[in-house]
Amino acid sequence: MKISLLAAGLLLSLAGSALAQENTDKSKFRQLAQELPTPNVYRSASGAPGHEYWQQRADYNIKVELNDDNQSVTGSETITYTNLSPDVLTYLWVQLDQNIFEKNSMTSLTQTSRILAKPTFEAAEALAEQTFDGGYKIKAVKDANGRALPYVINFTMMRIDLPTPLKPKQSVKFSIDWFNNINDQKKQGGRGGYEYFPKDGNYEYQMAQWFPRMAVYDDVNGWQHKQFLGTGEFALPFGDYRVSITVPADHVVASTGELQNPDQVMTSTQRSRMAQAQKANKPVLIVTQAEAEQAEKNKAKGKKTWVYSAKNVRDFAWASSRKFIWDAMNVNVAGKNTLAMSYYPKEGNPLWGQYSTxxxxxxxxxxxxFTIDYPYPVAISVHGAVGGMEYPMISFNGGRPEADGSYTERTKYGMISVIIHEVGHNFFPMIINSDERQWTWMDEGLNTFVQYLAEQEWQRDYPSRRGEPRNIVEYMKMDKSLQQPIMTNSESITQLGNNAYGKPATALNILRETVMGRKLFDYAFKEYARRWAFKHPMPADFFRTMEDASGTDLDWFWRGWFYTTDHVDQELTGVRWFSVDSRNPEVENARRRSEINAAPQSLSQQRNLQDIPKTLVDVKPELKDFYNTYDPLAVTEESKAQYQKYLQSLTPEERAFLEKGFNFYEVGVRNNGGLVMPLVVQMNFTDGTNQVVRIPAEIWRYNEQEITKVFVTEKPVASFVLDPFQETADINLDNNAYPQRAQPSRFELFKQQPQGNTPNPLQQQMQRQQGNGR
Known part of the structure; x- marks a missing residue:
């Protein structure tokens, strides 16, 4: 029986696997033992915080004044640092991130450059002159009694030496006074800074990394004092903030935290509108465009101080301008009310007023x-020159329409996506507080993944840039010398967007849809967020939690997607078709006759029909005998009797199996890319229907290069296709089908167009409406 043949084939497969297991130290299915740190009392083997987990705390009281005349800030802060570690600390490390704008910063010194064949004057002048006087000017560092503390500045890090060692469970209070010029975002770049609007002579300030901030001291790295070079973002402890921000009297200030003195800085009209917004389910204008435009013209004298307080945050940012339009609405998350707000100049409309909040x-x-309930009282989107940057409760986002109010689809969806992304950063890493200086993907990759989920819930078939497996293929198929593993330090990544955003987000989408399924994945992902909210997770904590909460061994997945530059290229090498011989002469003889008739004539046979009108036997019929007329496929009474005798020898179960007429297909698949992944096989039947079979990646555990799999069907199969929905990021679809089929492609002929700007579709519609008198 065919069943016994299948069993024999399985035994042969298992026997052959012994050879593949001889070198298990190189197996793609070996456990992540050497790569992950040993569990301990601080971080458990399950991926949860250990029973003795600890983290430091830093509380801030800051006073800062914005100078709108020369674009600078002067600040004074008092930091209360609490040592909750088991270690005695003799010094503290403070981050001075603005120092990347110093003329001889490590960022500028280590930036590679070259001279072009025909450099422009602007480029040459930029290299020859660096006129911006950036970086912190530290005026004083003092203890709680006003005595000077010794300190040493090492580029973007400052060590403060303590006169008395800081023991466990003790706190120390010290102050820092500083001054710094604010960078012009369009000239010097940066995550914060100012934008100047020449038409009305006003500024918008987005203040990020604007104050000296405590570095993280943890159980994994000790002090995280790796230099800030511009790419690796920030590792920061949690704490409470009280910040007093003095600005021109007609400025509106958006900030992390809750406003403590609305009666002193907001008009009664604005306060009334805010009360309305706190109950509204759509945006309510707190400051209208007309009011903002009036403020642009008047430029009032005097100053105001806005006081904000924030609890249990890891950072603090703010924005200030007299140009701000301000709107707000209520958001109810699990019974808790939060204010969603947007601040934007008129240059952002109509897009910002319609969409941002x-x-x-x-x-x-x-x-x-998908994670945890949003815990903070406000969430803010501010529009400016920065493409996108995030801080607790506040984010700075780009996406500006044309001067006439029109915009392209790319501008619209780019703006929506960047707001989702930056507001989403409240969760990763502002709450689930990973070490961005070391692991960009834990911040950007996880956030980009949930951004993709949010985009798809915004609009059906939303044009997401990242998340769909097909969108990462071009990167995955690049030469490996141009790629690095996801597990690469933030400052050493050459293709940051693909490596730290796109690839990990795609990996998680594949993990959710193809490897684990939504139910298991969503539970485990939410458990990771719950475990590590307001704590400092590391990669091992994420990997272990996802496995622990889902009951799924994923070491092979983390190894392939995160530790290597392997890619997915599954090739369908061939299909062998077997069917059970029913031994019914009426069925089998007819099938064989059909096969013979369908077989094409050879070239010689075709030409012989023309060149040999008659054979010798045709000329001399006497040379014919029995075999010239014998039909070996004729159904005889004898063959029918033999068939009936055969049927009587079968059990009822064997007879039923035989009558179903099963088809057996032996399908060969080769792993050309090195990255082991599940097999997704679609069988297209001759009757026009199809069936998709999903096989776990463990099918490769005995042989990581090539496997065969037998599929049994009742209906004949016309073709087989691997990865029919393009869900595994397979880089070569040409070898995914049997019979093989080429992927369709097209080329387009272009005619040279005259130079000039082509109106975007919205502008064209506006022009048509104007032409119709509308």
């Missing part, structure tokens, strides 16, 4: 469902 609200709802 609605996008903020949508983001909070989706992210809360």
């Amino acid at each position: 609605e996008v903020v609200a949508h983001t909070l709802k989706v992210y809360s469902r």
Whole structure:
């Protein structure tokens, strides 16, 4: 029986696997033992915080004044640092991130450059002159009694030496006074800075990394004092903030935290509108465009101080301008009310007034469902020159329409996406507080993944840039010398967008859809967020939690996607078709006759029909005998009797199996890319229907290069296709089908167009409406 043949084939497969297991230290299915740190009392083997987990705390009281005349800030802060570690600390490390703007910063010194064949004057002048006087000017570092503390500045890090060692469970209070010039974002770049609007002579300030901040001291690295070179972002402890921000009297200030003195800085009209917004389910204008435009013209004298307080945050940012339009609405997350707000100059309309705050609200709802309920009282989107940057409760986002108010689809969806992304950063890493200086992907990759989920809930078939497996293929198929593993330090990554955003987000989407399934994945991902909210997770904590909460061994997945530059290229090498011989002469003889008739004539046979009109036997019939007329496929009474005798020898079960007429297909698959992945096989039947079979990646555990799999069907199969929905990021679809089929492609002929700007589709519609008198 065929069943016994299948069993024999399985035994042969298992016997052959012994050879593949001889070198298990190189197996793609070996456990992540050497790569992951040993569990301990601080971080458990399950991926949860250990029973003696600890983290430091830093509380801030800051006073800062913005100078709108020369674009600078002067600040004074008092930091209360609490040592909750088991270690005695003799010094503290403080981050001075603004020092990347110093003329001889490590960033500028280590930046590679070259001279072009025909450099422009602007480029040459930029290299020859660096006129911006950036970086912190530290005026004083003192203890709680006003005595000077010794300190040493090492580029973007400052060590403060303590006169008395800081023991466990003790706190130390010290102050820092400083001054720094604010960078012009369009000239010097940076995550914060100012934008100048020449038409009305006003500025918008987005203040990020604007104050000296405590570095992280943890159980994994000790002090995280790796230099800030511009790419690796920030590792920061949690604490409470009280910040007094003095600005021109007509400025509106957006900030991390809750406003403590609205009666002193907001008009009664604005306060009334805010009360309305706190109950509204759509944006309410707190400052209208007309009011903002009036402020642009008047430029009032005097100053105001806005006081904000924030609890249990890892950072603090703010924005200030007299140009701000301000709107707000209520968002209810699990019974808790949060204010979603947007601040934007008139240059952001109509896009910002229509979309920004609605996008903020949508983001909070989706992210809360997949992680933890949003815990803070406000969430803010500020529009400016920065493409996108995030801080607790506040984010700075780009996406500006044309001067006439029109915009392209790319601008619209780019703006929506960047707001989702930056507001989403409230969860990763502002709450689930990973070490961005070391691991960009734990911040950007996880956030980009949930961004993709939120985008798809915003609009059906939303044009997401990242998340869909097909979108990462071009990167994955690049030469490996141009790639690095995801597990690469932030400052050493050459293709940051693909490596730290796109690839990990795609990996998680594949993990959710193809490897684990949504139910297991969503539970484990939410458990990771719950475990590490307001704590400092490391990669091992994420990997272990996802396995622990889902009951799924994923070491092979982390190894392939995160530790290597392997890619997915599964090739369908061939298909062998077997069917059970029913031994029914009426069926089998007819099938064989059909096969013979369908077989094509050889070239010689075709030509012989023309060149040999008659054979010798045709000329001399006497040379014919029995075999010239014998039909070996004729059904005889004898063959029918033999068939009936055969049927009587079968059990009822064997007879039923035989009558179903099963088809057996031996399918060969080769792993050309090195990255082991599940097999997704679609069988297209001759009757036009199809069936998809999903096989776990463990099918490769005995042989990582090539496997065969037998599929049994009742209906004949016309073709087989691997990865029919393009869900595994397979880089070569040409070898995914049997019979093989080429992927369709097209080329387009272009005619040279005259130079000039082509109106975007919205502008064209506006022009048509104007032409129709509308």
